Amino acid sequence: xxxxxxxxxxxxxxxxxxxxxxxxxxxxxxxxxxxxxxxxxxxxxxxxxxxxxxxxxxxxxxxxxxxxxxxxxxxxxxxxxxxxxxxxxxxxxxxxxxxxxxxxxxxxxxxxxxxxxxxxxxxxxxxxxxxxxxxxxxxxxxxxxxxxxxxxxxxxxxxxxxxxxxxxxxxxxxxxxxxxxxxxxxxxxxxxxxxxxxxxxxxxxxxxxxxxxxxxxxxxxxxxxxxxxxxxx
Numbered sequence: 001x002x003x004x005x006x007x008x009x010x011x012x013x014x015x016x017x018x019x020x021x022x023x024x025x026x027x028x029x030x031x032x033x034x035x036x037x038x039x040x041x042x043x044x045x046x047x048x049x050x051x052x053x054x055x056x057x058x059x060x061x062x063x064x065x066x067x068x069x070x071x072x073x074x075x076x077x078x079x080x081x082x083x084x085x086x087x088x089x090x091x092x093x094x095x096x097x098x099x100x101x102x103x104x105x106x107x108x109x110x111x112x113x114x115x116x117x118x119x120x121x122x123x124x125x126x127x128x129x130x131x132x133x134x135x136x137x138x139x140x141x142x143x144x145x146x147x148x149x150x151x152x153x154x155x156x157x158x159x160x161x162x163x164x165x166x167x168x169x170x171x172x173x174x175x176x177x178x179x180x181x182x183x184x185x186x187x188x189x190x191x192x193x194x195x196x197x198x199x200x201x202x203x204x205x206x207x208x209x210x211x212x213x214x215x216x217x218x219x220x221x222x223x224x225x226x227x228x229x230x231x232x233x
Contacts, residue, residue, distance in 0.1 A: 002226045003173065004153050004182040005211065007032040008059055008120070011044040012198070015191025019208050021047055023187045024054045027212035028220055031182075031229035033059035033120050036107040037068050045111055055117035055229025057145070058108050060101045060136065062087050062125045068103040071096045084123050098135045105143060118230035120148035120184075144233040151230065153182040160186070164206055166213040173219065187211050 007020040010032040017040055023029035034041060034056055048054055063084045067075045073093055074082050081087065108116050119140050120126065126136035127149060140147040149155045156176055159168055164185070172183060186200060187208035195201045210216065220227065 001176075001178055001224070002153070002180040002228045003028075003220075004031045004229055005029050005185060005227060006057075006120070006148075006182055006229075007185050007187050008122070009186060009188070010034040010048075010056065010059070011036070011038045011041045012064075012188075013191055013193040014040055014043065016188035016194050016204065017044045017047060019188030019204060021051060021054075022189070023185075023208055023211045024051050027187075027208070028216060028227055029054070029185070029187065029211055030227045031055045031057070031117065033057040033118075034108060034116070035059050035061055035064065035122065036104040036111070037061060037065045041107070041111055053229075055231070056108075056112065057116040057118040057120065057230060058105050059120060059122050060104055060126050061122040062092075062097065062100070063123045067100055068107060069096070069100045071100060087125065088128060092132070094131050094135055097132060098138065101135065101139055105139060115143060115232045116145065117232060118146040118148070118151070119143075146230050146233065148182065148184075151182075153180050153230070156181045156183050159183055159207070159210075161200075161203055164203065164210055166210040166216050169210055169216050170219050173223070173225065177223070185211060 005028050007029050010020055011034045020032050063081050066079045073096055127133035156172055185207055186204055188204035190201045190205055
């Protein structure tokens with residue numbers, strides 16, 4: 001049984017990113033996805049330089065930070081993406097979405113010097129509707145990458161907020177014995193920047209605690225679970 005424990009939002013803030021690295025070093029995280037339009041991407045790259053078993057993909061976004069392409073149809077006057085509610089309600093130009101997401105992938109390649117391991121997205125914008133899903137799948141094929149929910153790893157939900165506990169992790173692993181799965185997580189340390197910018201802030205520390213718990217690590221070892229990350233096709 002192979003399990004991808006993916007930590008979303010790498011590069012969001014310093015504290016958040018340090019927490020993901022901590023979850024790799026002391027816990028069961030072996031995969032993460034980077035927000036390639038955020039200011040801590042290069043800093044995060046350097047932080048992850050001594051983590052050879054950590055796979056890093058791209059966390060495609062339309063709802064956080066500034067657009068890399070300067071597109072105006074789904075950004076405000078300062079170039080920031082519109083809110084999630086506004087993005088979900090808007091009729092987006094798929095050519096512009098393609099260009100923006102491609103720019104985010106290319107930014108990753110520029111910073112890290114190689115392709116990402118896979119693709120997923122912030123607020124699940126990559127498959128919010130069929131048009132955006134088609135764009136994401138086109139890019140995944142173009143770069144030879146797996147895409148969350150459309151890969152050999154079955155996507156397993158349920159670890160978030162009040163349910164982000166060690167008991168939940170063990171239950172999800174137990175319920176999916178024998179299957180190769182991905183569990184999405186959002187661990188991190190809550191620095192001031194994250195506290196001010198994200199509604200999901202202190203909860204990330206709770207997630208980190210569960211992901212680094214001895215009880216969970218013992219279960220993984222005792223059941224012969226292989227912790228892994230996506231690999232480019």
